[in-house]
Amino acid sequence: MNVFGLTCKELADEMSRRYGKGIYHAAALYREVFKKGNTSFSEAPEFSRSISFTRQLNEDVRLPSCRITEKLEDGVTKFASLLGDGHSIESVIIPAQGRTTLCVSSQVGCRMGCRFCVTGGMGFLRSLTAEEIVWQVYAARFVLNCRIDNIVFMGMGEPLDNFENVMQAVLVMNDQRGLDIAFSHITISTSGHVDGIRRLAGFHLPRLRLAVSLNAAEDGLRSHLMPINRRFPLACLKKELQAFPLGRGGVIFVEYVLLKAINDSRDDAKRLAQYLEGLPVRVNVIAYNAGGSTTYAPPSPEEVLRFCGWLAEEKLFVCLRQPRGQSIMAACGQLGALLAEGIHGKV
Ligand code: SF4
Incomplete structure (x- = not known):
């Protein structure tokens, strides 16, 4: 059981x-x-x-057979769970402004192959079960003793590529007799999996939060950075986002990883604003964390601020997210790096 x-x-x-x-x-x-x-x-x-x-x-009663190894920096904890079949996944605990967010993984590796992402470079191994997803919350709360307020599906994997198990895990996390995490404190972050967004809309959970990792508002560049764009181009994604049922005052979160000289120009900001016109969005800009990779470079702090300023001029609600935990590779798009170092369970 x-x-x-x-x-x-x-x-x-x-x-x-x-x-x-x-x-x-x-x-x-x-x-x-x-x-x-x-x-x-x-x-x-x-x-x-x-x-x-x-x-x-x-x-x-069957309980997940997972062991944990953890790394700490800057208040951020990245922990890897060794699963029963020998695969490993990573999760990150991020305290900020009196609240603690847990970033969970939904797959071992990922088949979306985004070029700026360490997990994408691992390829796809398998999807997690609902049990393994919920385990990460249990581990953060009761093994690492962290109060967890928010859950974001921004760890390893594309959550909408593992739809049934992710939604089952969301329902378990939300159950008031158990973990009791409100839907409004759970964010599903997708690379733009249009079929999955449509299925999510059919669930009628308007308080559940949706985030879309966009990173470019022009098909050529986006298809290069995120191959899923060839399957679900920008126009098709926008149509689905327009139809997505949001609760009163609800917004879609748009994630934009800023890559130096790739997607950080004035024209990129304009294209992004044009693309998002008419959508209730909040744009989160985060500077790329190179972490040893030489394919892309991170923008300077001035370039990041300049880009955010351009978005604000275009009347977008923009939020600059500070990458944290960079030296332990816990920043956006960097999960999977700990696995390459080897895992040593301690629980
Ligand atoms: S950014 Fe997300 S969807 Fe893209 S490869 Fe990485 S984990 Fe997968």
Whole structure:
């Protein structure tokens, strides 16, 4: 029985089928695991009275077999989880302005092949299960003892390329009897997977946040930087974004990784503004973190500010995101680098 991959209701159904128990026991089990981080739930009063049931549960409940290695810098923690099959994934904990955000991975590697991204260079190995995605939140909260306020799917992988498992993980994270993370505190970040955005729209979760990694507003350049643009060109992406159901006051977050002399000119800023015209967006600009790569160069701080100024002149709501954790390769597009260094589990 896979507690990390089930909502409390689904767990109750499973416990009813297996043991003839219902929501009372499911909620108790869920509370022990997700509220207290106690995976030896047999100590809970709801179970301790029945030794045979507790024994049965201990045999049946499957918990992810992950080990953790962590790296720290600048208040940012990047941790790698070694999965049961030997693959590894990375997650990043980023404290900022009194809140803590956890950046989770949805796949081992990624098949989108964005040229500026370390994960893209790894190729695609496999998608994560819902259980493995939820595990990252559990690990951050209860293994590394961090309060987690926000979740962003900006780690390894394209979340909409693993749609079912990502959405199941979102529902588990949101379950009030467990991790209780509001949809408005969860962001799905996509490279522009139009089919996935359409499916997400069909879920009718208007408070769930959507971010799109754009990085260029011209098909030639975007197809070069992000091959997914050949499958879903900019016009097709915009049509889907226009149709995306947002809650009242909701915006789509547009991520723009600034690459020196590639996408940082005045014309690039103008094209971006033209492309986004009519869409309720907030643009997050983040300077590229080269981290040893020589393919692209990061812009200087002055160039970043200049680009943000151009966007503001074009009346875009722009936010300059400070890359943090650069020396541990925890900045945008750099997950996967820790894996290349080798992983040494400690939990
Ligand atoms: S930027 Fe995102 S979608 Fe693109 S290769 Fe990297 S992980 Fe995949």
